[in-house]
Amino acid sequence: MAEIPRYWSIYRRKEIMNDYNPEVPFAFLFEGTDIVIPNWVLISVAALLFGAYILINQLFAPWVERKVMARMQGRRGPVYVGWRGILQIPADTVKLLLKEDTRPIGADKLGFLLSVSVVTIATIVSLAPLPFGRTGMIGGDFTIGFLYVFALFSLFPPFMLIGGWASNSKYSLLGGFRSAGQLIAYEIPMLISVLGIIAVTGSLNLIEITEFQIENGWFIFRYAGFGAVAGFIFFISGVAETERVPFDIPEDEGSLVMGPRTEFSGWRLALLMMVEYIHLFVNSMLLIYMFFGGYDPLPIPSGWIPALDPFRSHWIVTLLSLTIKAYILVAVAAWLRSTLPRFRIDQFLVLGWKYLIPVSLAAMLAMLAGPEVDVFGWWN
Template identity: 40%
Template sequence: MPVGLQSALNPDAMGFENLHQFFVQASENWAQRFAQEHAPFLAHLPAPLGELAIMLACCVIFVAVVPLLPLGLVLAERKVSAHIQDRVGPMRVGPHGILQTLADGVKLIFKEDHIPREGDKFLFVVSPYIIFACSFAVFAAIPFGQSILVSNLNIGIFYIMAISSVVVMGVIMAGWASNSKWSLLGAMRSAAQLVSYEIPIGLGILTVVMLVQTLNMQDIVKGQDGIANWIVFRTPFTFIAFFVFFISAIAEVNRTPFDLPEAESELVAGFHTEYSGMRFALFFIAEYANMFAVSAIAATLFLGGWHGIVPAEMLPQGGILGFVLRAITLGGLIGVVIKTLLLVFVMMWLRWTLPRLRVDQLMNLCWKYFIPISFFNILGVGIWGLIFPTDTLLSIVISVIVIILGLIFTFGVLGKSLSKGPSNSAERRISATT
């Protein structure tokens, strides 16, 4: 048996001394086990080849599965928006319109592939692929289950941040290469927005990392067994950090109320105004993949990842019953997907309800509110860590009490405006002045 596989079977022998070991670490997953059980010939290949084959298998599976997400999400968005807006949405293609996205995809493939004559041809062609590749590469480090993970990187969350920052490059390239002023404006807005909102996102992640003291996505999840251990409830500061992270994530994926880079009523379509056909489809797919990715990251970091509401040891292990119970208590692969889709739904809900911010208001929100709040969170988590070096029942109970008191206080102070709905109180103030 090749050295690589041997050490992969023996977790104690793992380390990160070299690239070889790096690959081995990456293969501590279901694809590798699957390969061993069902394709033992891989084990007879020379060491690098066998690992390479496993890596490729993982990649192929993810590359095959992940593009299906936007397919579903686009339809979901259209249906959600339709029902919010008192419509029925697509109904013609397939039963209840479920094949509409597929039909749109086919249409986009057959559309003319237009490149602006005065544009920068190379950058124009290459930028959709950069955005597409980056938004898909993020999925490599998101754990969807105890062993459902392409690559168990020890710097997983750092890798995700790094890769998702590259998207901004693709956006600027697309805006510049289009040789259109609207595209350029969109690209500049996008650059400013993405770079700014990276900071609250990074600081939000940092609060989690300070608490769990690891950058490994899998290790971050492993500590969150049962709802009491979910990081969002573990300290009051991570509770705030979750909201800061999630709102910043909405800005990061350019969705209303932060969809300035592609504000259709202002910049026509922003940085992808000049794109058509399949290149446009790539932007579109990447947008939805991104949306799913940031929601999955939020679910992993704050909402327990593949750990459910009930601690795993309290549930029957194995069998269909165990699987179903895990799924019901939001654990396992299905649990992660449910949590992620819930967050995605919130994003869609916001998009079809709220107007768009102006560019200066967007920057104000980031630099004047989110970043100071994030620094406060980091300070708070640091002090919390000093008081409670390890998580105990006491610390969690205190945290939950503080969160509840904080919520009551916030609702009491900010208003009646929050508890009775901002609209009503504003309406009342409006009518009181007449």
């Protein structure tokens, strides 16, 4: 009986992870010692640690963004609560949670609740396939990691539209329409820009894509600049997906007050704000996994300086490199937000459908051309 052929990456991954059990995080700390700790303890501790990590980042990233924006605009940003205003976001959250829960007259009760809850659940669940290191620091090791996140984010357009409709407000409804149109238009270039990478690595799993980059160099520097083009398109689409300036057309405060979020207040608004920042965070993480080498701290192929390999795969180094890269991207998003004016909706849709999609197709074809256009290929 013939074996079903597997992809290259699965063989390679088995070599790299050898006889390590990726379902149990931190088990490697006790290898070779007499200490035996049950798996459920390790899993619970890891869940607590990573949950706390994400939560702290959610409270910290908006502060970084506001500070960066303020410096760029010649302001000081939040200063009063805590050291240099670092506790401003937790204080705002507590304030929002304590506020009265209001619902507009004539609002559709269930739709009003559903839009917030489904979007929140989808966002939190989308954190599962993001690996924080080589050694099992991952929530759910899916074979389709990237598509999984993508599918969960595709729940946003219908539920933002439902939220807009259920608010019983014209601003919300128009904002919901715009939001749905925008999200649909920018999902396509986002997916096409990474198709080349998926074809080259033969995998959708974020660990395998990262391991491929550790062996062969980061994708952003490869393929004679086309890697950078694809990365740029992915980043632009990611910013557009999170509906932030300069793409915050659904929340156009001059004409639509706050778009689909107009009527939400109290804990609902707190959840929607959290969703916005987790969405930004996850999109930044996806960009890092796809183009910036994931948890790899160095952009060069691992074969060039083999002595650095233990350093590169250490779990503290991987976690730190991911965090630093994510914060750099948050700062870049703040930079865009503080400098660019808002697009008009027709300009925005023209940019998506007429420019980004063809260019991302070209970048995909260049990646499929392979080593002929690869910088690291020439040097080798």
